[in-house]
Amino acid sequence: MPKIYSEEFKASALELLEQGMTQKQVCQDLGMSKSALQAWVNEARLHQHGFEPAEDTEGKAEQARMLRRIRELEQENEILRQATAYLSQANLKHGQARPK
Structure with a gap:
């Protein structure tokens, strides 16, 4: 069963990336999968350009x-x-x- 993360948790993970940490470091530090983080990154990019994820x-x-x-x-x-x-x-x- 997939883990459910709060919006605050997602935002803090994305903020760590913006501060220069690698995806691998963020995943290790926060104990999460790289695929989950990558999905959040893609979703954030879509929102940044005014799109809703399909x-x-x-x-x-x-x-x-x-x-x-x-x-x-x-x-x-x-x-x-x-x-x-x-x-x-x-x-x-x-x-x-x-x-x-």
């Missing part, structure tokens, strides 16, 4: 694809931010030369 297998698969795509887009945006900052600094170092 009940059926097909819906869960679609949500997993959406989360992967969101993560890819966030990484791409971060790369573009860094490139923009780098190019802006390089432009300032060269006397703000502008192409004609």
Whole structure:
């Protein structure tokens, strides 16, 4: 029979992850399974992006694809931010030369 965890317990486990602990460490410290923690992480990610967790297998698969795509887009945006900052600094170092 699966254990029932309180919402406070779930929130504290997720907070430990945000503070930099690994999933393995959190599971060992709190005496829980990694699959339960991973389910809470996925649920939290869905809520963060404004989605309610799906009940059926097909819906869960679609949500997993959406989360992967969101993560890819966030990484791409971060790369573009860094490139923009780098190019802006390089432009300032060269006397703000502008192409004609």
